[in-house]
Amino acid sequence: FLSIPFLKIPMENPEVFNLGFLWAIVVIVIAIIITIIVNNTRPIETRIPKSVLKQGAYTGGLISFGIWSIQLVIVELYLRKLSGITLYHQDIRILIIFINALYITIYSYTLRKIFKPKALEHSEIKLQKAIEQYEKKQSEERPHVGNNVILDVKDLTTYFYTEEGVVKAVEGVSFKINEGETLGLVGETGCGKSVTALSILQVIRPPGKIEKGKVIFRGED
Known part of the structure; x- marks a missing residue:
């Protein structure tokens, strides 16, 4: 695999179907690593919490890999290999652009619409419970105030x-x-x-x- 120059792979290479999955995994792993590194370089007050970041990154990676795998199975396996129909050739440059675009879109959307609000709601619930427990403890410890x-x-x-x-x-x-x-x-x-x-x-x-x-x-x- 390492001996194959990526940008010069013959389009009729029979292993392009198998390599397509491997390329996709490598691109997604690199994208997730870059996401984590970029987040760690941000100021602490604007940094995304690790749990929220991982949820968004993993979701973006899985969905991107799933969509790419579906098109790979349809185009390469069913159409080209089984039916002899070639819609287009698989190209690693297209793969990189396509998967990264998918990853960024899904990551940004799920982070903004799902994981951040969910984490905020969860933290507010935990804070409210902590306040209620503290107030309950304080009321139990506070001496009874009478009219005397x-x-x-x-x-x-x-x-x-x-x-x-x-x-x-x-x-x-x-x-x-x-x-x-x-x-x-x-x-x-x-x-x-x-x-x-x-x-x-x-x-x-x-x-x-x-x-x-x-x-x-x-x-x-």
Whole structure:
């Protein structure tokens, strides 16, 4: 087979029927390899997922080989060898162009219309299931929130008396926390989160002083 120059094969060569299948397989394998290499050279954000790429490439290759094989059987076996009718001669150049055109068309169409939407739908379903499982787990782990107030802060005010003057660190903070709830203190650096927490816990040290307000925890001041 390797000793036969492809472009100079006599058209009446009796082995052209068998060689036609081998040529087709070689061309399709090369096309699939090129498809994978090209995809790997693309930026990661535009790269086609491997599973989707393989589905499209294998589908394009199989259908292309099937169509070429059908015409080869009809033209070479039934018409030329059995009936003596020669419609046209098999040419590897035509084979390469025909199979590559078929492969690219089928690969692009199935990728765009079938495998990509299917993969996207599958990933969305998996993501939705993961979100539902996470939310279910969170709801099971989350303590029951009741109507019983366990922490009641009223008009909490804390000043710091420094040499530069009075710093109003916390002023008029009020809120209620029910049983099962979680308190979060959020803000930029220096906005008074730590002083607020220390004031609630009544552990402010000089020069700081809690000027007014009440902190009632489980009904006790």
